[in-house]
Amino acid sequence: MKTLRHSFMPLLLTGLLASAVAAPSAATARPAEARPAAAPAAATRPAAGDLSTRLAAIPGMRVVKENPAPAGYRSIELRYRQPVDHRHPDRGAFEQRLFLLHRATDRPMVLHTNGYDLDYQDPALRAEPTEVLKSNQISVEQRYFGTSTPHPTDWTKLDIWQAATDHHRIVRALRTLYRAPWISTGGSKGGMATVYHRRFYPHDVAGSVAYSAPDNTGNRDGTAEDRFLERVGSPACRDALTAVQRELLGARRTQTAGRIARSAAAHGDTLHIVGGADRLLEFTTLMLPERFWMAQGEEGCGRIPGRGATGAALYAWFDGVMGLQGYTDLSVSLVTASFYQLGTQLGMSERAAPQLAGLLRHPGIQRIRTLVPRNIAMRFQPAAMPDIDRWVRRHGSELMFVYGGNDPVRAHPFRTGPGSRDTHVYVGPHAGHHMSLDKLTPGDRERATATLRRWAGVDGPTA
Template identity: 90%
Template sequence: MKNARHLLLPLLLTALLASGAAVPSAAAARPAEGRAAAHEAAARPAADDLSARLSAIPGMRIVKENHAPAGYRGLELRYRQPVDHRHPDRGTFEQRLFLLHRATDRPMVLNTNGYGLDYQDPALRAEPTEILKSNQISVEQRYFGSSTPHPTDWTKLDIWQAATDHHRIVRALRTIYRAPWISTGGSKGGMATVYHRRFYPHDVAGSVAYSALNNIGNRDGTAEDRFLERVGSPACRHALTAVQRELLGARRTEMAGRIAHAAAAHGDTLHIVGSADRLLEFATLMLPERFWMAQGEEGCGGIPGRSATGAALYAWFDGLMSLWGYTDLYVSTVTASFYQLGTQLGMGERAAPQLAGMLRHPGIQRIRTLVPRHIPMRFQPAAMPDIDRWVRHHGSELMFVYGGNDPVRAQPFRTGPGSRDTHVYVAPHTGHHMSLDKLSPGDRERATATLRRWAGVDTPTA
């Protein structure tokens, strides 16, 4: 296959959203703070004062109090955004936000979620938030969850419109939070972090993007395939191939039947993907990527062999692939993500010579498989190369963090001749669930020092 084989996000939607791993927590190795707690408390406005200041921002309203970590106040907010930032008079929608307030003189972390906030604990602190002991504003991506315009004009879902949402939020909240801002996100959220910086490079003092795919494609379309041919041990790769052949060979009818039965048991259907057999083939083709993202070397010993029972094989397959995430009920809630893949972010086909003669559904990996047919899509091939050029020629104060075994690293962001104060870190033998804490001690120390420098937070003394 010569078509570019791109984004792995459909396989992340189910397993990674619910886990909260897209924006890592820094539960371990949090630096001590140089500021006294008493000073922070004195800088923190009274609850009614904060509420008044937030409510005074045009278009902002407080929905409710959220539970929050000790030392924080949690609020769910709505901020009114234009559906089309180029024509703000043509309708608006309310964008959902989670605020974790600590003190107005602390830095603010902009957490670009990339999806909906239904899957994020309101009290979740991104790793930079914990390191800096900062405030945090988490943003639900436009067209996800409750942040969906009605009626839905899909042509207004693009990376520039979303970046401009983030820009307006920064500008609005900076009237209260005047200390340096840092942006962060993981996976698709990390990509959104970079897109925001591309169009509004001066909104924040620095950005940390975890496991962010730089999806510019490649001439021969084999970057991901080459990566998967090398990652891990030959024995583990052989076991993955064997289980793929088992799923689409002798066990195919049984596995498709189990998929259909599970969907029916939950009162759901498979009309969008087409059938249980089509879903089985789609998920089997994408299995190696998900395995190395989510399990990696530690999971090699658990790959079922030919002697595994049908129940055990299906349980492993479903546990890895989260097959429920491709039923009509779920797919319809994340249509926005698949639409983005089909219009700007990109997704193509995986090469699968190891499954020659076993594939029944040509084109099953095309993103149209997961987007209702009534929604038109037109791919914009220049969108992602533009981002890549900006990072390499103009990007500054950027940090990219990758896992060594993560297939996303087949197309990573790289520094270039115009990059300034930009850093790329790789943690060996780790997958898609990344944090600075997984880096080598030296890299972790350097990355943390850089983050604190960007935020204007004094390096703690021993």
């Protein structure tokens, strides 16, 4: 499951880009708190026992265990008690899982908004800003993912404001120990969570770095993504992808659907949620160009199977790109929260796919309901993402957005506006969804790193 999950998670974003979706508007959300007064930084490294004791003394915080850590760090798993509903904190609670990487209390702290669960993150993993700043780091499991799921599960309490308020309370709780500047960061869906936290609590951190985070506003029909996919890469590579799509839904359709069904059965799993192997084949074939450019890009063009490929070779390549086991009932159930968010706030667009005319059998297959069990009610809220977009352009400050030039999420990037301050957008030429500052041009990398250090109050590298 680990490899499949990692290949699957980026796909959750491929259809997000062209929708208006909703979270509490500025009128209904809890107002952001005033910027806290600067506090003197603690200048000492706590002794081993002292750190755990001080963490455990934070109201609502529980120390679970200590994990192996990189040199110069301590790695501690924590649980923090959160209200299920921050507007009514007396109506139930759950424990949110956290991974702390402690370096020193006088170093900056990086708030790493994971966006998913922490089951597949090494507790010792350092986000890029953590590496650059030689800082502490707190990684947060998103509410309703992994062990951070309330029971019973009230899905109406999974929205971007509730999650942002989780992050706000964590910052406020840990700032009692870590008083140096805070930086927030996340990639893909985690990068989106970083932006949403800043929208509702803009003064919690000194700056934010969001990697590969789409601005989910615009048309729900997906025209921006369609235009992007018509231009990205070379004509030869795009034509090869189209040929594979037509092969999968044409001459190889029955054969490929059979392989999908047999693979699920071999894993002891079923395909009831998606509605069977043929529906899964059509859904993933429609998403194939986006997933290819996100994860493989120009380097993968030469590996696209030609017309003479065997059925086994075609399936192996297709499965390698799409992670087909990630759509079985067991796999989908592990990330239902992601799909619920797409269907209620984040939004999911549909591909026009004129190149597949005459080959599509399942109208509406691209709608997110395909991946959400029918017993979970969803109501799309069309005001949330425009609210985020307006805030970034009119009021956003100390924000950095980093994109790959070939990543389809760039069809809807965050943009600066007349009211934004100290806000930056960088694009790495020819890069895909897994983006880092190292993939920028040397000049942009130097500027981005200098900005990050300025926000954190760090003059230069620290051993």
